[in-house]
Every structure is written in structure tokens, then in C-alpha cells.
Amino acid sequence: MTPDVSTIWGWLDQVPDPEIPVISVVDLGIVRDVTWQDDTLEVAVTPTYSGCPATSVIAMDIETALYDRGVTNVRIKTQIAPPWTTDWLSDKGRAKLADYGIAPPSPAGGPDACPRCGGAHLTRISQFGSTPCKAHWRCDDCLEPFDYFKCI
Amino acid sequence: MADQTALFEYLLRLGDNTLVLGHRVSEWCGHAPVLEEDIALANTALDLIGQTQMWLGLAGEVEGAGRSADDLAMLRDVWDFRNLLLVEQPNGDFGQTLMRQCLFDAFHFELLTELTRASDDRIAAIAAKTLKEVTYHLDRSSETVIGLGDGTEESHRRMQAALDLLWPYVGEMFTPDAVDDAMKAAGIAPDLTALRSRFDIRINETLIEATLTKPDSNFAQSGGKTGFRHTEHLGHMLTQMQWLQRAYPGATW
Numbered sequence: 001m002t003p004d005v006s007t008i009w010g011w012l013d014q015v016p017d018p019e020i021p022v023i024s025v026v027d028l029g030i031v032r033d034v035t036w037q038d039d040t041l042e043v044a045v046t047p048t049y050s051g052c053p054a055t056s057v058i059a060m061d062i063e064t065a066l067y068d069r070g071v072t073n074v075r076i077k078t079q080i081a082p083p084w085t086t087d088w089l090s091d092k093g094r095a096k097l098a099d100y101g102i103a104p105p106s107p108a109g110g111p112d113a114c115p116r117c118g119g120a121h122l123t124r125i126s127q128f129g130s131t132p133c134k135a136h137w138r139c140d141d142c143l144e145p146f147d148y149f150k151c152i
Numbered sequence: 153m154a155d156q157t158a159l160f161e162y163l164l165r166l167g168d169n170t171l172v173l174g175h176r177v178s179e180w181c182g183h184a185p186v187l188e189e190d191i192a193l194a195n196t197a198l199d200l201i202g203q204t205q206m207w208l209g210l211a212g213e214v215e216g217a218g219r220s221a222d223d224l225a226m227l228r229d230v231w232d233f234r235n236l237l238l239v240e241q242p243n244g245d246f247g248q249t250l251m252r253q254c255l256f257d258a259f260h261f262e263l264l265t266e267l268t269r270a271s272d273d274r275i276a277a278i279a280a281k282t283l284k285e286v287t288y289h290l291d292r293s294s295e296t297v298i299g300l301g302d303g304t305e306e307s308h309r310r311m312q313a314a315l316d317l318l319w320p321y322v323g324e325m326f327t328p329d330a331v332d333d334a335m336k337a338a339g340i341a342p343d344l345t346a347l348r349s350r351f352d353i354r355i356n357e358t359l360i361e362a363t364l365t366k367p368d369s370n371f372a373q374s375g376g377k378t379g380f381r382h383t384e385h386l387g388h389m390l391t392q393m394q395w396l397q398r399a400y401p402g403a404t405w
Contacts, residue, residue, distance in 0.1 A: 050285060051202025080206070081277035083284060127292050128192035132199055132285075136188060152284045 003071065008034050008041070015065045018054045019131055022096045025058055029088025032079055040073045041066065046084045049132040049152075086151050102134065103148040111148045114139035154272065154338035160214045161234060161331045162341065163275075164224070165377050167207030168235035171225055172386070173256060174200030175393050176243055185246055192292060196253070199285045206278045226397035230387045237376035238321035240386040244314065247300050247307060251314035254293035254358065259325045261290045262350045263342070271339035294358045301362025308363065315364055323372020326351070331377075 012034070013026040025031050025045075033044035043062055047055045059076045066074050086105040089097075094104040103111030113120055119141030127150070129136035134147040178197035184190035208221035238256055243249045264286055267279035300307040326348040328336070335341035359366050375381030396403065 047202075049199060049202065050206065050282060051198030051200070053198070080281050081273075083277075083281035085284075126188045126192050127288055128188075128195040130191070132195045136191070150288070152288075 002036055002039065002041075003069075005034050005036070008066070008071070011065055011069055012043070012062060015058075015061050018057045018061065020097070020100065020102065022100045023093045025062065027090045027093030027096070029084065029090070030058060031062070037075070040075050041071055042075045042077055044077045044079045046079050048084050051132060084152075086149065089149075097149060101146060103137065103146060105149045105151040107151065109151065110135075111137055111146075114142060114144070115146055116144050117142040154340060155334050156214060158331050158334035159272075159338075159340070160211055162335050163207055163211035163214060164234040165236075165331070167204050167211055167221070167224070168233050169239055169256075169260075170200040170207060171204040172233070172235040172389070173239040173253075174198075174204060175389060176239065176241075177249070177253070179243055180246075180249065189246070193249075196289055196292075199289065203278075203282045203285070206282070210274055210278065222397075226394050230382050230390060231379055233382060233386060233390075234377055234379055235386075236321070236324055237373050237383055238318065238324065240376065240383055240389060241318065241321065242385055244317075245310055247310040248314035248317065250293055250296045250300065251311060252318055253289070254297045255318060255322055255355070256325075257286060257290040257293045258351050258354045258358075259322075259347070260286050262347050262354070266342035266347065267340070270341070275340060294354075297358055297364075298362045301359070301364045311362065312364055315359070316367055319367040319369070320371055320373045323370065324374050324376060327372060327374065329378060 009026065009031075012031050013024045015025045017023050017025060017028055017030075028048070030045055030048065031043060032046050033042075035042050035044075043066075045059060045062070059078075062076060063074050066072075089105065097104045098115055101115045103113070103115050106112055110124060111122055114122060117139060119139045121140040123138045123140055125136040125138055125145065127135045129147045133150060133152075135150050136145060137148050138145045174197045177193050177200065180190065180193040181197070182190065184193055204225065205221045208224045212219045212221060212224055236256075238252060241252060243252075261283070264279045264283040268276050268283060270276045270279065297311065301311040302308070303311075326344045328344045332341060332344060336343060356366070373383075376383075
């Protein structure tokens with residue numbers, strides 16, 4: 001059984017990121033390519049940060065999602081070039097991040113507004129937040145801390 | 153085509169630097185003075201350990217003896233490690249840890265920038281990826297050195313003591329040997345003298361802003377990257393890092 005590639009992309013768009021379950025591995029730009037090599041489905045995956053503990057979980061989740069839909073001949077190919085960048089985050093993904101309370105990456109190098117109250121008076125506490133991909137900021141209006149998804 | 157033995161040695165150096173430093177930094181997990189700093193240290197350690205997987209993974213491939221990144225990291229003893237002496241130094245206080253980080257980051261940043269142009273695509277790819285993370289490491293460590301150096305009387309005193317203690321380990325980063333020469337000839341690694349100039353510019357700027365005095369001596373400790381003479385600290389560190397893999401060979405989760 002060889003479902004077409006666009007169907008498979010749709011399935012992978014339903015695989016959530018383990019750490020931020022409101023966005024998918026496709027939103028994050030982690031899945032780079034989906035191709036049939038004879039009867040093996042090859043999924044090219046790019047790791048985000050080198051030490052991201054979710055990387056192997058994501059590979060497993062992708063395999064499981066495909067097995068559950070009857071595609072059992074799967075090969076996950078790890079691709080480190082070109083290196084993952086937040087530029088690959090989909091617009092849909094950015095909106096979902098903001099909704100969830102994580103300020104999405106911005107070329108300004110910092111968040112535009114507090115994801116809770118919309119305030120613009122923001123202080124960076126640390127470039128390293130709850131995970132390697134996030135920085136720790138505080139809103140000086142509502143005084144709540146929040147995560148900012150760093151540009152890389 | 154590069155001499156494969158020299159290439160293997162060079163990749164071990166890159167991977168052992170990140171492995172040993174990553175482990176050292178991870179020793180702070182749960183013990184840092186402030187929660188946000190604890191998290192920052194843990195995140196830095198994670199990045200470094202992830203980078204180790206790539207460098208040692210490639211080393212194993214080049215060696216062609218079937219050793220994985222895990223095998224190389226967990227089953228070699230002190231004399232087979234190829235990290236710089238700087239990174240195996242104990243953490244000391246928080247200031248000393250960040251001073252060690254800053255000195256290494258300034259070197260690492262310049263080195264990786266050059267390695268993105270390596271004639272070997274695999275090395276260029278790893279360098280391009282790791283450089284992005286190391287840019288954030290350097291940002292943070294230099295900011296912290298400045299903040300603590302130009303801080304209180306106590307923080308300034310501790311940072312100066314850390315700089316005086318660690319400065320003798322800087323020279324080894326830029327002293328070329330046969331492996332470095334072979335890599336340079338192969339178009340993989342940069343000229344270390346040129347790298348030193350860029351490092352000096354960067355570090356001088358940071359130390360001046362930190363109101364710290366750069367030590368006057370050019371003496372350079374050596375023996376780490378060749379494996380000829382590690383300090384007494386590495387063996388003790390490996391007893392913590394490797395005991396499980398050594399006590400239960402082949403153990404898996």
C-alpha cells in the first residue's frame with residue numbers, strides 16, 4: 001500500500017511536538033521531505049537543537065503515526081544540512097505558539113508583546129528558558145514570566 | 153583527501169571538548185546559586201552533549217572500527233581522551249565556571265566559524281549547526297563575565313582569581329601540532345595563529361568591560377589534546393561519567 005505523499009504530509013501534520021503539543025512536527029519545520037524509495041517511505045527529519053531530548057521521541061512518534069495508518073516500511077533519515085532554523089516555523093505554528101502562551105520567534109531578537117496581557121514592557125531574564133529552544137522573559141506590566149521561542 | 157588517522161584524532165578532539173565540558177557544566181544541575189542560572193547551565197550542557205553525538209559519531213565513522221559515539225564517550229580511559237586541559241578543570245565557584253566557559257566559547261565560536269568552510273562537507277555541516285548554538289553560549293558567558301567582573305568587590309575578586317587560574321590553559325587551544333597541521337593542509341581546519349588574533353580581540357574587549365586584568369604570562373599548559381598528559385582531574389570525572397557503562401557493559405534503558 002503506497003498512499004500518496006500529500007496524504008502522508010497531512011498525517012505528519014497531526015503528529016504533535018512532544019514538548020509543545022499545540023504545534024505539529026510539520027509546523028516546526030522538522031519534517032523536511034517525504035519520498036517513496038521503491039516501497040520504502042523515507043522521511044527526512046532535521047533535529048532542532050543538538051541536545052534536544054525530544055529528537056528521538058519525535059522520530060518514534062513519526063514511525064508510530066505511519067505504522068498506525070498501515071505504512072510499515074519506513075526509514076527516518078536524519079539530515080543536519082541545511083541546519084534547522086526558526087525561519088521554517090509555519091505561520092500556523094507561530095499563531096498557535098502565541099495562543100499557547102509562548103512568544104513566537106521575532107527578527108528583533110525578542111518578543112513583541114506579552115503573550116498573556118499584550119503588554120510591551122518586557123525584560124529578558126535569561127537566554128536559556130525551560131528548554132534549549134526557549135528564552136525566559138518577564139512582562140513588567142502583568143509581572144508574569146513567559147517563554148520566548150528563540151530565533152536560530 | 154585528508155589523512156584518516158589525523159582526521160579521526162581531530163574529530164576526537166572536537167567531540168571530547170564538548171563531552172568533557174558538557175559533563176562539567178551538567179555537574180551544576182540542581183546546585184546552581186539561582187534557579188534561572190541552573191536552567192541556563194543545564195541547557196548549555198545539553199547543547200554540548202548533543203554536539204558530542206555528532207562529532208564522536210563522525211569520528212567513529214571515520215575510524216571504521218564499528219565504534220559508536222556512545223562507545224567512544226563511555227568506554228575510553230583518560231589516556232585516550234583528546235580534550236583541551238581547560239575543559240577538564242573543576243567547576244570551582246560559579247564565576248570560575250563562567251570564566252572557563254567564556255574562554256572556551258570565544259575559541260569555539262571562532263573555530264566553528266572557520267570549520268563551516270571545511271573541505272569536508274560532513275564537518276562543515278556539523279559546524280554550521282553547532283555554531284548557531286555556540287553563538288548563544290558566547291553571548292551568555294561573556295555577558296556574565298562582564299556582569300560579575302564589573303560587579304561587587306567580591307564578584308570582581310573571584311572573577312580575577314578565576315582568570316588568573318585558567319589563563320595558563322588558553323595557549324593550548326592555539327598551539328598547532330602535527331594533527332592541526334595535517335587538518336590545515338587538507339583544507340579542513342584553520343590556521344591557529346590567525347584564530348588566536350581573533351580570540352584575543354574578542355577576549356580583550358570582554359575583559360576590559362569586565363574591569364579585569366589579563367595575566368601577563370604566555371606560559372601554556374599542554375598535553376590535553378595530544379592525550380600525553382591530562383591533569384589529575386579527568387580520571388576522577390570519568391569515574392562519575394562512565395561508571396554505569398563500565399559496571400554494566402551493554403546496558404540499555
